[in-house]
Amino acid sequence: MRRFLVCLFLVFSTTLWADSQPRFSAAFQTSYDGAYQDLYRDQVERVRLLIRQAQLEVSARLGLLQYREGFRYPLTVRFADSAPAGVENALAYVHMVQTSEGLGQEMVVNLSEFAAHSTDFDTVFYHEMTHAVLNDALELKDLTEVPHWVQEGLAVYVAGNGDKIVSDVAGHYRKYQAKELIHDLDQIHSYLIYPQGYLAFKYLNDKYSVNAVEAFVRELTQGKSTATAIEDSTGVSYDTFKQQLQDYSLDIYKENARPDF
Numbered sequence: 576m577r578r579f580l581v582c583l584f585l586v587f588s589t590t591l592w593a594d595s596q597p598r599f600s601a602a603f604q605t606s607y608d609g610a611y612q613d614l615y616r617d618q619v620e621r622v623r624l625l626i627r628q629a630q631l632e633v634s635a636r637l638g639l640l641q642y643r644e645g646f647r648y649p650l651t652v653r654f655a656d657s658a659p660a661g662v663e664n665a666l667a668y669v670h671m672v673q674t675s676e677g678l679g680q681e682m683v684v685n686l687s688e689f690a691a692h693s694t695d696f697d698t699v700f701y702h703e704m705t706h707a708v709l710n711d712a713l714e715l716k717d718l719t720e721v722p723h724w725v726q727e728g729l730a731v732y733v734a735g736n737g738d739k740i741v742s743d744v745a746g747h748y749r750k751y752q753a754k755e756l757i758h759d760l761d762q763i764h765s766y767l768i769y770p771q772g773y774l775a776f777k778y779l780n781d782k783y784s785v786n787a788v789e790a791f792v793r794e795l796t797q798g799k800s801t802a803t804a805i806e807d808s809t810g811v812s813y814d815t816f817k818q819q820l821q822d823y824s825l826d827i828y829k830e831n832a833r834p835d836f
């Protein structure tokens with residue numbers, strides 16, 4: 576018993592030590608000189624509040640509660656009148672930047688797109704905040720080693736629009752065609768990354784509990800591979816998980832697909 580308590584104390588102390596480093600609150604640009612001055616003045620305080628709410632929600636959903644206290648690397652929110660070609664969400668996006676204190680992130684809010692599609696903003700913001708938290712937890716390095724389905728699946732899972740994305744995609748197929756939506760998890764590309772990535776985490780939650788989702792994320796942040804994180808959080812092999820997920824996903828796609836006749 577004494578040995579167990581000593582080990583528990585060491586683990587707890589290590590956790591406290593790892594989380595004791597200084598954390599940054601999200602900063603905002605000091606001025607905006609674009610074409611949407613009225614919209615900027617109307618929305619800047621709303622976004623300031625939303626980023627705090629999103630930070631709390633994302634940290635809870637991912638099991639990274641230390642992010643309630645801020646980021647390890649600076650995060651700045653900037654307002655702009657456009658977005659670069661090819662960005663994931665035109666309403667808002669996250670990208671890496673070089674700051675005076677080293678590497679950091681920037682959350683860009685595109686006011687021209689906001690003016691046209693403001694009702695979608697909260698969902699997009701939560702999606703992008705999930706990327707920001709996960710990037711920070713992975714120390715802004717080796718992000719390419721995290722599969723695209725993990726990055727986008729977690730973002731959709733947290734943002735809360737996964738069921739709609741699945742329904743919209745499946746609605747383009749008839750039930751007998753639903754199997755065309757099923758691919759190996761590591762070979763999915765294009766728009767199917769979003770529904771299938773989401774279904775992976777929905778399945779992880781439904782089958783193995785929310786604790787499995789949180790354990791998976793923590794293992795990634797500890798430098799473990801996706802396959803190892805899945806195996807440790809579920810107790811089954813990565814290949815078995817992927818096969819189970821295909822069966823699970825096919826049933827859901829069929830439920831949302833159009834009738835055969």
